[in-house]
Amino acid sequence: MSSTIDELTATSLLRFATAGSVDDGKSTLVGRLLHDSKSVLADQLEAVEHASRRRGQAAPDLALLTDGLRAEREQGITIDVAYRYFATARRRFILADTPGHVQYTRNMVTGASTAELAVVLVDARNGVVEQTRRHAAVAALLRVPHVVLAVNKMDLVDYAEPVFAAIAAEFTAYADSLGVTDVVAVPISALAGDNVVEPSANMDWYGGPTLLEHLETVPVGSDPSSEPARFPVQYVIRPQSAEHPDYRGYAGQLASGVLRKGDTVTVLPAGRTTTVAGIDVLGTETDIAWAPQSITVRLAEDIDVSRGDLIAAGPVPEPVKDVEATVCHLHERPLKAGDKVLLKHTTRTVRALVKEIGYRVDIDTLQPSPAGELNVNEIGRVVLRTAEPLALDAYADNRRTGSFLLIDPADGATLTAGMAGEAFGGALAAPAGEPEEEDWV
Amino acid sequence: MTTATASAIERSDNPYALSHLDALEAEAVHIFREVAGEFERPVILFSGGKDSILMLHLALKAFAPAPVPFALLHVDTGHNFPEVLAYRDRVVAEHGLRLHVASVQQFIDEGRLRERPDGTRNPLQTVPLLDAIESNKFDAVFGGGRRDEEKARAKERVFSLRDEFGAWDPRRQRPELWSLYNGRHAPGEHVRVFPISNWTELDVWQYIERERIALPEIYFAHQREVFKRDGMWLTAGEWGGPKESETTELRQVRYRTVGDMSCTGAVDSDAATIEQVITEIAASRLTERGATRADDKLSEAAMEDRKREGYF
Numbered sequence: 001m002s003s004t005i006d007e008l009t010a011t012s013l014l015r016f017a018t019a020g021s022v023d024d025g026k027s028t029l030v031g032r033l034l035h036d037s038k039s040v041l042a043d044q045l046e047a048v049e050h051a052s053r054r055r056g057q058a059a060p061d062l063a064l065l066t067d068g069l070r071a072e073r074e075q076g077i078t079i080d081v082a083y084r085y086f087a088t089a090r091r092r093f094i095l096a097d098t099p100g101h102v103q104y105t106r107n108m109v110t111g112a113s114t115a116e117l118a119v120v121l122v123d124a125r126n127g128v129v130e131q132t133r134r135h136a137a138v139a140a141l142l143r144v145p146h147v148v149l150a151v152n153k154m155d156l157v158d159y160a161e162p163v164f165a166a167i168a169a170e171f172t173a174y175a176d177s178l179g180v181t182d183v184v185a186v187p188i189s190a191l192a193g194d195n196v197v198e199p200s201a202n203m204d205w206y207g208g209p210t211l212l213e214h215l216e217t218v219p220v221g222s223d224p225s226s227e228p229a230r231f232p233v234q235y236v237i238r239p240q241s242a243e244h245p246d247y248r249g250y251a252g253q254l255a256s257g258v259l260r261k262g263d264t265v266t267v268l269p270a271g272r273t274t275t276v277a278g279i280d281v282l283g284t285e286t287d288i289a290w291a292p293q294s295i296t297v298r299l300a301e302d303i304d305v306s307r308g309d310l311i312a313a314g315p316v317p318e319p320v321k322d323v324e325a326t327v328c329h330l331h332e333r334p335l336k337a338g339d340k341v342l343l344k345h346t347t348r349t350v351r352a353l354v355k356e357i358g359y360r361v362d363i364d365t366l367q368p369s370p371a372g373e374l375n376v377n378e379i380g381r382v383v384l385r386t387a388e389p390l391a392l393d394a395y396a397d398n399r400r401t402g403s404f405l406l407i408d409p410a411d412g413a414t415l416t417a418g419m420a421g422e423a424f425g426g427a428l429a430a431p432a433g434e435p436e437e438e439d440w441v
Numbered sequence: 442m443t444t445a446t447a448s449a450i451e452r453s454d455n456p457y458a459l460s461h462l463d464a465l466e467a468e469a470v471h472i473f474r475e476v477a478g479e480f481e482r483p484v485i486l487f488s489g490g491k492d493s494i495l496m497l498h499l500a501l502k503a504f505a506p507a508p509v510p511f512a513l514l515h516v517d518t519g520h521n522f523p524e525v526l527a528y529r530d531r532v533v534a535e536h537g538l539r540l541h542v543a544s545v546q547q548f549i550d551e552g553r554l555r556e557r558p559d560g561t562r563n564p565l566q567t568v569p570l571l572d573a574i575e576s577n578k579f580d581a582v583f584g585g586g587r588r589d590e591e592k593a594r595a596k597e598r599v600f601s602l603r604d605e606f607g608a609w610d611p612r613r614q615r616p617e618l619w620s621l622y623n624g625r626h627a628p629g630e631h632v633r634v635f636p637i638s639n640w641t642e643l644d645v646w647q648y649i650e651r652e653r654i655a656l657p658e659i660y661f662a663h664q665r666e667v668f669k670r671d672g673m674w675l676t677a678g679e680w681g682g683p684k685e686s687e688t689t690e691l692r693q694v695r696y697r698t699v700g701d702m703s704c705t706g707a708v709d710s711d712a713a714t715i716e717q718v719i720t721e722i723a724a725s726r727l728t729e730r731g732a733t734r735a736d737d738k739l740s741e742a743a744m745e746d747r748k749r750e751g752y753f
Contacts, residue, residue, distance in 0.1 A: 013461035042726040065592075080614065082595045083588045085641045092461045094639055106616055113618040224457045234474040239507035247506060253471040253620070258457070282470065283505030290457045294470035294503070307478045330616045344621055347478065403619045412602075412625025414615040 011087070014220050017096040017111035017144070019135035020121030025152045029121060029190035030084065030097055031065050036197035037212065039086035040065060081107050090216045105363065105377040108135065109328040109417055112142035113403070116220055119148045119211070120171075124157045124187070127167045130364045133174060137363050140178035140424050141326065141379065143399055146218050147175060149185040150211060155192050159202040178366075178424050184218075186211050222256075224290040228314025229257030229265070230393070230401045232346035233307055237296055249280060249296035250305055255346065255400035257314065258290040259297065267303065268310040268391035269319035275300040308348035310391040310401070317401075319389035323352075326361075326395075326423035327382050327406070329374040331415045335382070335406070336373040341415060345390050345404040352406070356383040366424070374416070381423070394421030462648050465640055466499065471620060472599060472636040473503040476581045477510050479624045480632070483581035484541065484574075487513040489525035490699035491656055492585030494532075495645055496636060498654050500583075501536065511583070512539035516570045518562040519546035520680040520702040528657040541577060543569035560681045563701045571607040574631055581624065583634050589641040590728075599638050605629040642697075643722055650715045660718065662695045662710045673706030697722075 020026040034040050048064045055061075084095040096111030098104070112118055118139040122132050139147050149171045157163045168185035175183045186195055187206055194200035197212045209217065237249040259265075263276045278298040279289050289295045297311060305311070323343075329335050335354060343352040358381035360371040374380045395402030406416035459467070476483050485500065487493045500509045515529060533540045545565050548554040554565050574582060588595045598614050600622040615623055624632050637645070649656065667674040667690065668683040675682050677689045680702050694707035695718070712718040 010460045012458060013464045041728045043728055080596055080611070081616075082592075083639065084595065085589045085639070087641070087643070092641075092644075110616045110618050114620075219455075221455065221458060223455065234471070235478045235504075237504060237507045241507075244506050251474050251503070253467060253474075280505070282466070282502035292459070292464065292467050294467040294474070296505075342625075344623065346621075347475070400619060403621065405618065405621050405623060407623055407625060412623065412627070414617075414623045417616070417618045 011089075011091050012220050013092050013094065014116060014215060014218070015094045015096070015114050016117040016119060016215065017098055017108070017115040018119045018121065019098060019108050019111075019138070020119075020131075020150075020152075024121045024123050025190045026097075026121050029119075029150065029152065029188070029196065030095065032190045032193060032196050033095075033212065034065060034084065034086055036193060037086050037088055081111050088212070088216055091220075093215065105134070105138065105379070106328055106330045106417075108138045109142060109330075112138055112144050113399075113417065115142075115144050117146040117148060117215070117218055118144045119150050121150045121152050122167060122171070124151050124153045124163055124167065128170045128174065132171065134363045136171070136175050136178060136180065137366060137424070140175070140180045141328075141419070143396065144180075145222075146182045146184075147180050148211065148214060149175075149183060151185060151187045152190050154187045154194060154200075154203065155189040159187075159194075159200075161203070161205045164206075184208070184214055186214065224254075224256065224258045227256040227291070227398070228316070229259045229263070229312060230255040230291075230398060231259065231265075231295075231297060231311040232348070232401070233305060233309045233311060234347050235307060236305070247298075248302070249298050250309075250311065251294075251296045252311075252347070253294045254289060254291040256291045256398050258288060259295075259313065261287045263313050265299075265311050265313045266316045267299075267305050268312055268316060269389040270304070270309070271319075272301075272303050274303060308346075310346065310348075312391065317391045317393050319391050321386045321389050322355075323384040323386060323390065323392060323404075323418075323420060325382055325384065325404070325418040325420045326379065327374065327416045327418045328379050329376055329416050331408070331413055332376050333408070333413075333415070334373040334375050335416055340409065342407040342409050343384065343386055343390075343404050343418075344407060345392060346401060348388075348390065349407070350390065351387040351409075353385045354382060354406075355385050358382060361423070382418075384418075392420045395419035396421055462644065462651060465637075465644060466502075466648070468620070468639065469496075469499045469636040470503040472622070472634065473500050473583075475622050476583070476624070476634055477504070480581040482577065482579050483511045483583065483634075484514045484577070484579045485509075485511050485583040486570075486585065487515050487529065487540075488585075488699060489515070489521075489529045489657055490585070491645055491649065491660065492587065492637060494654060494656060495640075495648065496583055496585050497532065497536075498652060499636065508537060512541055514541045514543065514570075514573055514577075514579070514582070516543045516566045516573070517545060518566060518701040518703075519544065519549075520562055520678075522657070522659050522676070522696075522699065522702060524657045524659050525699055528655075541573060543573035545569055548572075561701065561704045562680075563704050566701075567607070574607065575629075579631060580626065581632050581634050583636060585637060586633075586635045587640050587642070587645075588635075588638050597635060597638070599635050600624055601633040601635065602626060603631050603633055607631075609633075642728075643719070646715065646719050646722060650719060657699065659696045659699065662693055662713045662717075664691055665694050665707065666690070667692050667694060667707055674708070675704075675706060676702050678702055 049060045051064050052061045082097045086093050098107045098111035120135040151164050151167050164187040172183050188195040195210045231254050232252050233250045234252040237251050239247050266273050277300040279286050280296040337357050339354040341352050343350050357371050359368040360378050360380035361368050393401040402420045404418045408415050545562050548569050598617045666677045668687045695710040696707050712721045
């Protein structure tokens with residue numbers, strides 16, 4: 001293997017999301033990141049130049065790189081999350097490019113669900129506005145570990161340090177109140193290219209990294225050795241062949257933690273305890289595996305384990321049938337108390353009843369208000385009752401075993417995204433119970 | 442444990458860090474197993490191109506030591522590269538797989554499809570594909586589509602619901618969060634599944650290199666009789682090229698994609714090994730589709746329009 005290839009293949013992967021409206025220059029920033037990291041190839045640029053010329057625009061419109069669908073081009077809007085890919089010598093990136101308008105909260109929630117970092121964009125002339133607070137709140141709610149505040153259009157405020165410092169201080173304080181501790185603020189001009197990929201000569205007062213440099217160096221992944229092992233069983237592998245007459249392996253992706261041969265594990269929701277007899281990583285036997293590897297686990301005892309079960313070690317969750325969660329409603333049909341739905345949690349899908357819609361949260365002010373139903377893009381608190389017990393962790397502890405979807409059993413539509421347990425690291429001063437009372441509106 | 446994993450760990454302070462290829466592999470395997478757990482009759486679309494070869498390799502690893510629990514489906518345009526057909530038959534035999542073939546030629550012979558004036562058969566694949574899905578009652582169809590290929594694909598979900606006509610409606614896609622994939626569908630509907638959505642062309646080649654996956658010979662530089670049409674080098678052959686006004690010449694070329702001979706162009710290249718191919722791609726200023734696919738140049742939304750009709 002040549003050393004270049006070795007270096008390229010050993011790089012890490014960062015998934016991140018951008019938030020901000022078109023007016024903040026998000027499309028330009030994404031275009032700038034792709035363009036300046038040399039991830040836009042000649043034929044793509046040529047297509048953009050061609051389309052820009054045909055519309056009578058003088059300069060290539062980098063937003064055309066990201067607005068892919070016919071309806072989007074016709075109407076000049078972005079209707080859904082798109083995923084972009086680019087790479088540097090140090091890291092590979094998957095960017096969830098999410099539209100930032102108020103009616104698209106669900107898209108930012110979608111993009112943030114897999115992101116390890118969120119870039120919140122503000123216009124330096126406007127500072128922290130309602131929308132900025134919404135983006136920060138969604139990042140906090142989805143437990144995105146790292147947040148970057150990109151203060152854009154610094155060229156339009158004479159690259160003035162006090163403007164940047166004031167916005168950064170206000171945002172950091174707000175994010176801190178939401179429980180987001182890792183905030184890095186970068187003053188940029190996406191249009192002029194200041195501090196996006198190249199350091200800016202116009203802002204020598206800024207000593208921090210450029211946006212790309214930060215994206216390249218922010219630590220990715222958590223430390224699996226500090227988390228309890230969680231292994232949702234996806235599929236039972238039983239070759240029943242002459243070569244493997246007795247092989248019975250439980251296939252899945254480790255959601256968190258480390259598993260070793262010999263570990264004592266509990267199979268949930270039944271609660272049987274046994275030990276790990278062997279671990280195979282995609283056909284090769286090993287003694288240790290860790291999240292997020294896809295593996296196959298063999299158990300010492302021949303007990304009943306099937307798709308939907310959770311093999312867990314360390315402190316194991318108590319299976320429950322009553323679930324309290326913060327949810328983001330994704331579908332045009334409202335979610336109402338009394339609705340019968342399907343709940344998909346890890347590899348397990350069960351019937352569930354929406355017992356109660358507690359309240360909805362105004363995502364701009366974080367104020368709860370009573371709600372009989374949740375409409376599309378609304379975030380609220382619900383209580384569910386499931387037909388079978390679920391081995392749920394709190395979302396704050398585990399994004400993978402604390403999250404779930406609600407699905408319409410009639411047509412299979414994805415209705416709602418759910419996060420078990422407390423929202424916003426406890427920052428939301430929500431009253432417990434009695435949602436009918438109006439004295440906290 | 443593979444050597445690439447070992448080298449990734451040595452490089453990093455975090456002993457549990459995964460390289461980007463290991464992360465993509467783990468995710469793709471998760472998707473294969475989700476489909477195996479949730480669907481009745483899945484099938485893998487297999488063209489003999491590198492993306493479908495990669496998918497098959499991932500499926501083999503996902504279910505080891507058991508065999509792959511899916512059949513393969515090849516949509517045969519009748520304009521295939523012979524090397525690719527030979528490769529297809531070799532892997533089917535080697536892994537004891539079942540192969541379904543949906544034949545464009547057969548549909549033309551039976552009068553159910555008409556040849557296009559430009560002779561391109563790529564857009565004609567949709568009809569036999571949907572027919573095969575319907576008649577075999579396939580409910581999940583794995584495709585090797587990658588979001589980096591094309592901007593309409595950048596918006597496609599990993600689990601992409603198709604209606605009873607096989608159509609894709611980008612405005613009615615299900616939001617996809619975390620790694621929770623929703624495969625619910627009504628009878629007659631099916632789900633297209635894209636386990637390598639998040640891979641780029643370079644990732645695919647690096648993984649092929651790391652795993653030492655064999656490919657059809659046309660991916661590597663070789664001497665071939667070609668002629669120029671619409672700025673692309675096409676292979677001369679019985680499919681209908683060259684026309685009288687076009688002249689063939691012998692050139693040193695290779696293919697970046699494998700498709701219908703009438704619309705898949707070769708690139709000038711001396712890259713004869715996987716390592717040389719990777720070096721060439723890393724330096725290329727053209728995307729693979731921009732360099733080699735005529736059908737995407739038909740209009741600004743050519744891919745989106747074909748996908749709406751049921752194309753993969």
